[in-house]
Amino acid sequence: MVGLLLQAQDWDYYTPLKASGEVPAEFTDIYATKYQRGVETISEEDSRKNQKRKDDFYKKSEYFVDEYLVSGKVFYGDTVTRYCQSVLDHIIGDNQELREKVRVYTVKSSIVNATATANGIIFINLGLLAQLETEAQLAYILSHELVHYTENHVLSQYIEREQILNNEAAYRRTDDDEKMLALSTYSKSQELEADEKGYLQFFSSLPYNQKAPNEVLDILQYAYLPFDEVPFPKDFLETDYLVFPDDYFLDEIAPITAEADYDDAESTHPNLSKRKTALQSFLPENNNGLNYLVSETAFAYCRKLARFEIARLHLVERKYSLAIYHSFLLLRKYPGNRYLRLSIAKALQGLLVYSNDGNLYEVTEKEKNIEGESQQVHHFFNHLSKDELATLAVTYSYNLKQDYPDDPAIDRVYDKCLSELVWRNELELSDFKRKLPDTTFSDSTSAPAPDYRANSKVGKIQRRRKEKISNEKFYTLAFIPFMEDSVFVNSFEEKMARKPDQEGRSFSNRYEKRSKYDRNAALGINRAIGVSPQYLKLDQRDKDGIKFISTDERLQTYRSEMEAMARKVKLDMVMLDHKGTRAFDEQSFNDLALLNSWLSERIEHVNHEVLNSDFDYVEDIIERYNTPFLINSGNVSLRVEENTPGTILLMLILPYYAPFGIIDLCTADYESLNYFFVFDLRNGDALLADYNHYQSNDARDYIRSILYNHFLQVSSQPKN
């Protein structure tokens, strides 16, 4: 069993978790099909109002679940998913019907959470798995989620919510405060029911450790903290020559304040204290049991996978300080691990670029909001100057490079950090010391100078020299061990020689030029990868806002139009899309998931020239598809509410406006936005970032025209 579950993983060269096997139909089925399946479950015996409500529910829930499934965060058939499924199979036992309906998928998210959907999917976040201590705890969480499904909590909560908000049934005479209370109380009662029935109906029948339910609640209490609490040592990022001043570190970190009995008035979940109390009423006195039924090894392996993956997820989410602390925690157990050290180097690179751009606040949290040992890391980076951070990043990455001299990924990070230090921080080799300051004349003992030296020549010279040394910038000593290293010195000098014109390389300048509406590119690209397009049809007049069904229909059309326009300009575009016409296999699924992750990080960086954290993983994709160019596009169309009285008034005041007014009143008003990005996966450059805001609907001719313009710019050969 264990062998079957575990996939080979070289931890030094950790590769992101991958889906495995045939892609389940629910990832590739179109939304309309899923919605129809949901509708078919509605009983005709229900009242008409309830039938309508259930129809609305399936319309919405299937849409959002579908969006989640194709987001690139949800994985099937991977090691973690298969392990969780094995645990779930134990819980379900012989219940064949349930076995057929319920399935687990892993979610690449650092958030500590698990959810169940109305159609039987249980999503387990890696963030949750990373924090668990035993398989029994996982089993209890799955049992809890299973009850949400078997008791149809999602649907009943929706119906209850609608009744509350529409003053129906028992809520006829409730005011707003009572409604809010009713909403909150109802979802809390479901949580308590899932706790109880999860235990009584599923968990209790298994020989698992019966303390697990309580332990899970303990874990949830501290879920906002990293997976371990270990003091971050001052010397973790130091070297013999790069020693940080003591005042860069906190003497005391903020205490952990999480309590189980917090105010849950506005929460959907009851507080942990209430849940624990409720658990006590049915948990047995005898708490003996097994912590593992499937496999302890598999659990440890999956948790390790989750923790390694989270180091990457923190980088993708631009939580650099947390990525460093998380990697530090793992390095204690896996010392010298290349992947973890590279993650730290990547995080330092990210912090350095944002710091040099003057936007460090975007990627660091206010230390006062952080509790526990990780606060030290946040404090440290908030106090480091730009030059100090640049020196640290270069030092760290060069040390790593010395251990892995032929590693291209480490080379890239070192090169990037050095570029920042030389080009942005404008530090030169001469700004750094070649050897330690001469202390011959300084007093080597800690004993105070004798009185007779107070005003003597030697005393004065020694005092001045001491002052000079203490005023030196401490980071200028950092490169002393590298100064005799020709690789370091050559790379430094090469960077200085190739220092680009600041004006020309400024990203913000480039974007200003690009912001012209009629900008025109000629990229000369003849092959590209297209990733799932996005589409959204909104209606301001609707209660829900989103037109779910037409959004899905238009998405299919938009995808076809993209492919058609690419063909028209003779661009060979490989469209990676769950719902596309191209065969979508395991490889495509994993490639698309990675590209979606790359893309979401790249878009977050906006105009910061940070190396995308997955830059080393996308190289395989560049090779496989024989192109480094990535195309992403989407369209949002909003039907806006007509300002009828305003138009009529204007027609009365200005009679010559009447013809325009009549046309305006007779035609629907729209606000639409189309976007189209072309990125270079090799360096993250945005070669084209076009936004078309147009005040008209998303009719076929408009969409085709816009897409043709985009694709023409992609394929046009640049003029010499």
Next chain:
Amino acid sequence: MRVYVAFLLVWGSSLASAQSVPGYLGKRLSISYEAAFFPTFYNTNNPGEETRTYEAIYEGSSTGVSVNYQNHLKFDYALSKRWSIGLDVGYLTSYARPEAHLLVFFETAQNWILQENIKVSAFNTILSFKRFSRHFAPLGVYWDYKVGLVSYSYDDFDYILRDREYTIPSEGGSSFLFGMGYGVNRVVADKVLLSFGIDLNYMLKGYNNHISLFHDLELSEFNPADGPSPANKEALLKATEGRVFSHYLVNFKVGVGLLL
């Protein structure tokens, strides 16, 4: 004039060479027929074929409502993403009612018998520049800026006064026209161009003689007894200008064309 033409050519070619022009899926040229029309409430546009006295019509008849109508053949070429240049060749026929346009002395008017209204025709050649604000030329909403020349004339005008037949022979003139339009172009099946919108044009001649929805008349003096006198010819020409001016002033337009 040569300077303006040179400027337009340089401007147009600079726009075209500065960027790859998408047109509509690469199609930049369109040929279309466009009908321009607007209801007329006061100066009913019809031949007035029945023989009637001027006085009777002037005093008692209802003017009714009819439609002013023009035919246009348009050639448009997308110069850039936002601009297109176009040539508009248009033609209209209309009728100016003497009782609306001409001031006739009361004594004479009592004996003046009309067989038809004054038949007016006009031909325009207009250079237009369309700016597409929301999509790429030639698609979507556009503002049209126009300059052109309108040639107009009236046909031989026959009438009877005190049993004597008179004919005032055809005369014509021309005037510059400036205009502005707002419209929407849509494309069906990637080939057919549909358009609709509204035009406002101002012809340099004719303002004082036009009959609009909201202005009082300014009539030209006409003495039927003088026959084809220079003064009468001028009065008819002014009526013609007024009529043509009214035609061009405000129009809805609907067109259909082909993208090439």
